[in-house]
Amino acid sequence: xxxxxxxxxxxxSYDKAAVDPAVKALVIIGTLFVPLLGIILGxxxxxxxxxxxxxxxxxxxxxxxxxxGLYLLCVAAGA
Numbered sequence: 001x002x003x004x005x006x007x008x009x010x011x012x013s014y015d016k017a018a019v020d021p022a023v024k025a026l027v028i029i030g031t032l033f034v035p036l037l038g039i040i041l042g043x044x045x046x047x048x049x050x051x052x053x054x055x056x057x058x059x060x061x062x063x064x065x066x067x068x069g070l071y072l073l074c075v076a077a078g079a
Contacts, residue, residue, distance in 0.1 A: 018052040019045070024059070031063050035071070038064030 031038030038060040045057030 018050075019056045024056055027060055028063055031060065031067060035064045035067040038067070 027038060027041055042057045042059070042061030042064060045053045046061060048054060048057065
């Protein structure tokens with residue numbers, strides 16, 4: 001008789017891990033070219049349960065929305 005399948009518990013430390021500084025920088029650089037990237041990733045990270053990820057998500061949201069506002073001001077000014 002075979003033993004029943006027993007799932008291996010997965011550590012939740014991966015979800016609680018802080019965001020790598022290189023990832024933060026790359027997303028901000030990408031947001032300079034595509035502001036929607038920062039808004040989407042910011043919203044995803046803001047919905048996370050980890051305070052570190054929420055702080056990074058808030059940063060990306062601020063950068064993304066600020067850049068959209070800046071782009072709109074440039075278009076309105078005719079630049």
